[in-house]
Amino acid sequence: xxxxxxxxxxxxxxxxxxxxxxxxxxxxxxxxxxxxxxxxxxxxxxxxxxxxxxxxxxxxxxxxxxxxxxxxxxxxxxxxxxxxxxxxxxxxxxxxxxxxxxxxxxxxxxxxxx
Amino acid sequence: xxxxxxxxxxxxxxxxxxxxxxxxxxxxxxxxxxxxxxxxxxxxxxxxxxxxxxxxxxxxxxxxxxxxxxxxxxxxxxxxxxxxxxxxxxxxxxxxxxxxxxxxxxxxxx
Numbered sequence: 717x718x719x720x721x722x723x724x725x726x727x728x729x730x731x732x733x734x735x736x737x738x739x740x741x742x743x744x745x746x747x748x749x750x751x752x753x754x755x756x757x758x759x760x761x762x763x764x765x766x767x768x769x770x771x772x773x774x775x776x777x778x779x780x781x782x783x784x785x786x787x788x789x790x791x792x793x794x795x796x797x798x799x800x801x802x803x804x805x806x807x808x809x810x811x812x813x814x815x816x817x818x819x820x821x822x823x824x825x826x827x828x829x830x
Numbered sequence: 831x832x833x834x835x836x837x838x839x840x841x842x843x844x845x846x847x848x849x850x851x852x853x854x855x856x857x858x859x860x861x862x863x864x865x866x867x868x869x870x871x872x873x874x875x876x877x878x879x880x881x882x883x884x885x886x887x888x889x890x891x892x893x894x895x896x897x898x899x900x901x902x903x904x905x906x907x908x909x910x911x912x913x914x915x916x917x918x919x920x921x922x923x924x925x926x927x928x929x930x931x932x933x934x935x936x937x938x939x940x
């Protein structure tokens with residue numbers, strides 16, 4: 717069974733640009749969550765999607781947005797990039813059932829903002 | 831802001847010893863708790879999940895949960911150098927939302 721895949725694996729952008737990251741979940745998983753990981757803040761929750769609907773979101777500015785398609789693939793977009801957006805962006809997929817759900821992480825996209 | 835606290839370490843233990851990793855959380859209504867292992871440069875991988883008070887054992891790993899004290903721990907028996915990694919505690923905080931601690935770096939000395 718294929719794992720969670722993320723593209724691209726590495727990105728270099730400059731301040732003010734925008735970026736789109738992609739995540740393909742494990743087959744049969746309908747929930748996709750996005751996280752930002754930095755050395756200082758650790759893993760921080762961005763948002764979660766299930767069946768094309770955002771069910772929860774973290775405390776990030778509106779520059780961070782996401783969407784999910786009917787095949788459960790998800791994208792996240794960051795507009796007007798800032799230096800502080802440099803991080804590893806991880807997506808995780810799960811079946812989406814509450815309480816006993818298990819998340820499986822993708823390899824991440826390393827974003828560098830210059 | 832709901833929080834999950836972990837000692838950043840590094841926690842150094844000799845090979846064959848028991849490593850004890852601890853985590854406290856602030857959200858009293860949390861129901862689901864997870865331990866992830868993250869090797870340097872890799873993504874987190876799930877080790878254990880626990881939902882009820884008490885101990886849950888899986889091979890060399892034992893997760894312990896005490897909801898009254900808002901405390902989760904992970905014990906690694908017979909620690910091996912390959913266990914050297916950062917261990918992340920995650921707590922469900924609101925439906926479909928998980929809060930992660932910043933992780934404890936474990937070093938197992940051969």
